Amino acid sequence: xxxxxWPRRQLLTGAIGVGAxxxxxxxxxxxxxxxAHADExxxxxxxxxxxxxxxxxxxxxxxxxxxVSFDVLAADRAxxxxxxxxxxxxxxxxxxxxxxxxxGITAPPxxxxxxGPQVPADRLTVTVGVGxxxxxxxxxxxxxxxxxLRPMRTFxxxxxxxxxxxxxxxxxxxxxxxDTVIHALRDVTxxxxxxxxxxxxxxxxxxxxxxxxxxxxxxxxxxxxxNPDAADxxxxxxxxxxxxxxxxxxxxxxxxxxxxxxIRMRLEFWDRISTAEQELLFGRRRDNGAPLDGTxxxxxxxxxxxxxxxAIPLTSHIRRANPRTAKTAxxxxxxxxxxxxxxxDAVGDLDMGQLFVCYQRDLAAQFEAVQxxxxxxxxxxYITPFGGGYFFALPGVRDDHDHYGSALLA
Amino acid sequence: xxxxxxTAVIAATALLALAGCxxxxxxxxxLTVSRSGCATEWHDPHGGEQTFRVHNVGINTTEVELVxxxxxxxxxxxxxxxxxATRPMQVTLGRGRYAFRCLPEDTDAVTGPxxxxxxxxxxxxxxxxxxxxxxxxxxxxxxRSSVQxxxxxxxxxxxxxxxxxRSGDRAAARRAWLPAHLDYERLGxxxxxxxxxxDAIDRLPAGLPKGVHDPGFTGFHRIEYGLWHGESLPAxxxxxxxLSADVAKLVTQFxxxxxxxxxxxxxxxxxxxxxxxxxxxxxxDQGSGTxxxxxxxxxxxxxxxxxxxxxxxxxxxxxxxxxDAALHKLRTLLDAQYRHGTWTPVDDxxxxxxxxxxxxxxxxxxxxxxxxxxxxxxRAQ
Ligand code: HEM
Numbered sequence: 001x002x003x004x005x006w007p008r009r010q011l012l013t014g015a016i017g018v019g020a021x022x023x024x025x026x027x028x029x030x031x032x033x034x035x036a037h038a039d040e041x042x043x044x045x046x047x048x049x050x051x052x053x054x055x056x057x058x059x060x061x062x063x064x065x066x067x068v069s070f071d072v073l074a075a076d077r078a079x080x081x082x083x084x085x086x087x088x089x090x091x092x093x094x095x096x097x098x099x100x101x102x103x104g105i106t107a108p109p110x111x112x113x114x115x116g117p118q119v120p121a122d123r124l125t126v127t128v129g130v131g132x133x134x135x136x137x138x139x140x141x142x143x144x145x146x147x148x149l150r151p152m153r154t155f156x157x158x159x160x161x162x163x164x165x166x167x168x169x170x171x172x173x174x175x176x177x178x179d180t181v182i183h184a185l186r187d188v189t190x191x192x193x194x195x196x197x198x199x200x201x202x203x204x205x206x207x208x209x210x211x212x213x214x215x216x217x218x219x220x221x222x223x224x225x226x227n228p229d230a231a232d233x234x235x236x237x238x239x240x241x242x243x244x245x246x247x248x249x250x251x252x253x254x255x256x257x258x259x260x261x262x263i264r265m266r267l268e269f270w271d272r273i274s275t276a277e278q279e280l281l282f283g284r285r286r287d288n289g290a291p292l293d294g295t296x297x298x299x300x301x302x303x304x305x306x307x308x309x310x311a312i313p314l315t316s317h318i319r320r321a322n323p324r325t326a327k328t329a330x331x332x333x334x335x336x337x338x339x340x341x342x343x344x345d346a347v348g349d350l351d352m353g354q355l356f357v358c359y360q361r362d363l364a365a366q367f368e369a370v371q372x373x374x375x376x377x378x379x380x381x382y383i384t385p386f387g388g389g390y391f392f393a394l395p396g397v398r399d400d401h402d403h404y405g406s407a408l409l410a
Numbered sequence: 411x412x413x414x415x416x417t418a419v420i421a422a423t424a425l426l427a428l429a430g431c432x433x434x435x436x437x438x439x440x441l442t443v444s445r446s447g448c449a450t451e452w453h454d455p456h457g458g459e460q461t462f463r464v465h466n467v468g469i470n471t472t473e474v475e476l477v478x479x480x481x482x483x484x485x486x487x488x489x490x491x492x493x494x495a496t497r498p499m500q501v502t503l504g505r506g507r508y509a510f511r512c513l514p515e516d517t518d519a520v521t522g523p524x525x526x527x528x529x530x531x532x533x534x535x536x537x538x539x540x541x542x543x544x545x546x547x548x549x550x551x552x553x554r555s556s557v558q559x560x561x562x563x564x565x566x567x568x569x570x571x572x573x574x575x576r577s578g579d580r581a582a583a584r585r586a587w588l589p590a591h592l593d594y595e596r597l598g599x600x601x602x603x604x605x606x607x608x609d610a611i612d613r614l615p616a617g618l619p620k621g622v623h624d625p626g627f628t629g630f631h632r633i634e635y636g637l638w639h640g641e642s643l644p645a646x647x648x649x650x651x652x653l654s655a656d657v658a659k660l661v662t663q664f665x666x667x668x669x670x671x672x673x674x675x676x677x678x679x680x681x682x683x684x685x686x687x688x689x690x691x692x693x694x695d696q697g698s699g700t701x702x703x704x705x706x707x708x709x710x711x712x713x714x715x716x717x718x719x720x721x722x723x724x725x726x727x728x729x730x731x732x733x734d735a736a737l738h739k740l741r742t743l744l745d746a747q748y749r750h751g752t753w754t755p756v757d758d759x760x761x762x763x764x765x766x767x768x769x770x771x772x773x774x775x776x777x778x779x780x781x782x783x784x785x786x787x788x789r790a791q
Contacts, residue, residue, distance in 0.1 A: 071762065073769045099459065102500050104486045104535045105788075107780035117500075163761070194736065194773020197765040 046121030049095040051396040052254045053241060056125030056174050057359050058230040058334065064181045065174040065204040065338050067260055067355055069131070069167030069389060070196040077139045081409050083195040087128060087171070088403035090191045094184045097121035112186050114179050122180040126188070128404050129170035129258045129391030144249050144408060148257060148363035152390045155371055157380040164262055164387025167199045172357070178203075200387065202262055204338025204355040213289060213297045218339050218352050219270055219382070221282055222289030225297055226322065227335055239366075240334050240359045251407035254395030256359040259367045262340070262387035265353040270382050281379045283316030291318070300324075313378075320373045331369040333360040353383065363390060437461055441510070443491070444468030448522035449510035457503045457530015464488055465496040470514035473789065475540075476501060479509040479524045483537035484788070503527050504534030513789050538726050540788035545722055546671035553718040554669055557597055561661045564593040568657045572650040575633070578643050587637060588700055591630045594657075595704050598681040598711025607663065610656045614694055622696070629653055631696045638697025674715060675785035679778035681712045686771050692756040699755030705771075706744040709737060712778070719785060726784055729777055736774040743767050 047055045074080040097120045100111035111119065135145035151166055173184045181203075189198065206215050217223040228239050237243060242252045270278070275286055283301070284291055291301035293311035301312055303324055312319050322328060335358045342351040360366035374380075394404050437456075440463045441449040449464070464474050474488040476499065485508070486501040510522040527534075567590035574586040594612060604611070611629045618624035622635050628649055636646040685708040688694040689701040716723075716733065723730050743766055747754040759767070 071765050073766055099500075101502065102486065102535060103780075103783075104501065104537065105484050105540070105786075106536045106538050106784050108783055190776065193776045194739075194769050197769040197772075199761075199765070 045123065046096060047123050047125050049092050049126075049397065050399050050402075052398070053256075053396045054125075054127050054393055055095070055396075056127035056172055057256060057258075057336065057393060058236050058240060059125065060230070061206050061336050061338065062123055062125075062174050062176040063206050063208075064176065064178045065172060065206075065355070066181050066185055066201060067170065067172045067204060067338075067357065068185065068201040069199045070169040070171065071199045072134065072138075072168040072196045074139075074195050077141075077409065079195060080139050081403075081405070083192055084128075084405040084409070085403045086191050086195070087126075087188060088397055090188050091126035091128075091184075091404075092397070092400075094119065094187060095121055095124050095126060112183060112190075114186075115183050119183070120180070122175050122177055124173065124175040124180050124184055126184065127170075127172040127174070127258075127393055129172075129393045130405070130408070131167045131169065131389055131391050133166060134168045141408070144251065146249065146252050146255075146257070146392045147247050149390060149392050152259075152388055153368070155385070156375050158385045161386050164200045164202075166389040167391075169196060170258065170260065170389065170391040170393075178205075202340050202342070202355050202387075204340050206338055217337070217354060218265055218267060219278070220286050221278075221284060222297060223337060223354075224335060225284070225289050226318065228332055230334060236334070238361075239332055240361065242361050245361070251410070252392065252395070253407075256393045257361065257363045257367070258391040258393040259356075259358050259360075259363070260388045260391070261354075261356040261385050263354045263356055264351065264384045264386050266349070266382045266384070267352055268349050280313050280316060281382070283312040283318040292316075315378050317374070317377055317379050320377050321370050323373075328369075331366050331373075333358045333366040333370060356388070359393065438463060441465065442467045443472055443474055443510070443512045445470060445514050445517055445520070448512035448520040449474070450522055452510070452522070452525055455503070455508065455525040455527045457505060457527045457534065459502050460500070462499040462501075463496055464491060464499055466491045466493055468514065469493050470517065472515065473513040474499070475511045475513070475788075477509055477511050477521075478537050479507055479521070481539055482511075483539045485535050485537045487788075502531070502534045504531050505529070506534075519789075538784050541675075541722060541726075541785045542789065543671050543787055546674065546785070546787060549674055549718040549720075549722055550669050550671050553674055553715065554664075556714050556718065557664065560593065560597060561664070564590070564597070565654075565657055565661060567593050568654050571633070572647075572654045575643055575646050575650040580637065580643060583643065583646075584637050584698070587630070587634060587698065588703060591634075591700075592703060592707040594630065595707035596710045596714075598677065598684075598708050598715075604660060604664075605667075607656055607660045611653065611660065614688070615696075629656070631694065634698050635696040672787050674719060675782045677715045678712065678719065678781040678785075679775050680782075681708050681715070682771060682775050682778065684708070686768070686775065690756065690768055690771055695756070699757075700753050701756050702744055702747045702767075703753040705767075706741065706748070709741045709744065712774075713737060716778075716781075719781065722785055723781065727781060729780060733774070733777040733781075736770065736777045740767070740770040740774050743770050 047059060049055065072080060072083065074083050097118070099118050100109075103110055115122075130149075132145065132149045132151050135141045135149070154160055171188065173181045173188075175181050175184070185201075208215065210216055214222040214224045228235050230236060240256050242248060242255050242257075244250075244253065279286055279292060289297040290299055291312060293302055293306055294300070301318065301324065303312065303319065306312060308314070309316070309319065314320075322332065335356070337357060338355040340353055340355045342353075345351045358367055395407060397404055397406075437459050438461045439452060441451050442465045443449055444467045446468075449462070452462075462476075466472055471493065472491045474491055476485045476487070477483060478485070485503075486499050488497050488499050491497055505527050507524050507526050509524045511519055512522070513519045567586070571583065571586040571590045574583040577583075609629075612631065613627070613629055614631055615621045615624065615627050615635075618626050621627070622632075627635075630653065632649045633646055633653065635641075636649070685705045689705040689708065692701055694704065695701050716737070720730075727733075747759070747763075747767075756764070
């Protein structure tokens, strides 16, 4: 840990001279990208809840989210089943929208009312995952644990706070509006009171494209550009969804390993370094997201033509994360990050960063392989993972008669 | 500051819950009410989700209820519908007989024509036979006598505390503090009735300009603060004697004070709302680390309220046994934190222990909450 406290900025300085030249070189082609999203088709008002896979994973991230880790208090397997059935029932209603029943004079109102008398679906998604701890002695599920599901590892650059790590269940709520997210969270926690308790919770937001293309993170860089195409179902079967996997329990089919990492950004520090240095840290341009050897956001970096990293440093985030070699192709994963804002820290700096979420079929071969390559990347001086967890996003709820975890608990 | 003063807003709360509802297309029926007629326009009733737009064309503020004419059970209500106002009443109607009942201010109730629903779902929204002051008289008496029954012990233990403080033996004074405080906390439900004395006896420093050093900081927690923060015992004589005097005053006052019958159903969940906010967070702790003991005493206070209300609830509250079970679970979890004569300070709980207790308290609260709504006093005729 002590070693990681020392800034590693010097590691990059060698490359800066080279990189700065590259930046100047491509600067001439600025502004070639225009508003790509202007004529998008109107979106339907709800996201289908039922299906082979859960929503909220491969669909584009709407503007608001909250990621909540719960510990289950249910006393036994039957109560756990009841809990998951209740979450299913509430999620089914909330994602479809409708009029909450009126309890008359028999009880306080069923609904918090913050969305008005009729609950709009507002494209809400509810995504439920299970953590490794759910497979301990309590519910007799030990032999059904997804093979790779363990408590999240501590990586060398982490500074994990136990209060912000792990959990029995993860529930991610996403919607275009913050009140929809809060409404859903209050509804679900109320309906399940006593059966699970919040362990930690972090709210996320994604800005609109500025001015076009992929939305930017709080460091000013487009974030998500090189993601595999989430609209390509075949690709998602390769990268995200578990099929008939060797060595995995059959119930996992249709689910996905979900990794969440709560990563603080040192934004004040970040704002004090030059654009060129920022760009070398990521390997992409800040203005339009193009790789430093390219022109447009979606140009593919040509690492083979740049073996020593004179355009895109070998230590840059994108080159470490995905060296784009035949050997590393199997480590590609799907990221679905949000920004977070947690207030102010002890020295008056902004406690903001990334609520990093990614999905994959194989925790070790994908997330852990990528994260291992990123160990001691120069970017670590500006970011500090402080929490998160490994979860397994359950297979989808098939229809009105199905519920979350039905195959797991069968 | 710890006493919830909810009685005054009850009517408005119920009203908001209903005012927020509008019906499905086609399920809307416009009705008028006044002293001379109560929703006489309802001729063609249908089952399912319905919204009645009730317009008060009279000159009196009126309560409007949709009832089962056989027994007066209420399906839905609009409280305080002012002259000229229109408000929606949303309800799901099952098959059966219905009538509107209007209770205009200062005049007799008027019941509208009985209508019969023959289509739609078999069962609709639940109905409850309303509770009036008469019905609550028994529970209030039961509750009053249980409080009065507890007073002698409270007085004795508070006097012992004062004596221990005067003796100058800090250890003895600390030992005497908790039993006296718990005697008081077990009365929980009486916050509202104890008026300003409740503040003097059991207030927290919050809200006082000088906090724990404010002369207005009195009562149990003032003494607790001194005993556990090394204040000299002679300096604590005054607050200890004042506490004795205030408790004596309370006992005298209570004999003649009227218990608002509405208080009782409210307290069913309010006591534990306070527990969650002040005891399970540890906020109330002034050094003794006994907020879990207080929480445990508050569970007893809640059970006393529930027991008093039981005759009224048995026929009206389907969730009664679930509420009992939730309280039992909470009590068991709290009892486990009393070992070898001491209570675990809330901050010493492991995170899982804490979540289990907080979760059980939350569950008990959800289960108890309907009681305030369904046993609220409603006008009889
Ligand atoms: C605060 C933390 C992070 C920030 C600010 C960040 C930012 C970025 C940015 C700006 C890009 C380039 C644009 C893009 O392709 O999306 C990128 C790419 C990428 N990042 Fe991160 N990232 C962070 C953490 C992580 C973590 C924890 C992982 C996984 C372990 C990761 C994996 C990747 C991958 C796989 C790529 C795509 C590389 C490629 O295929 O070219 N990132 N990231």
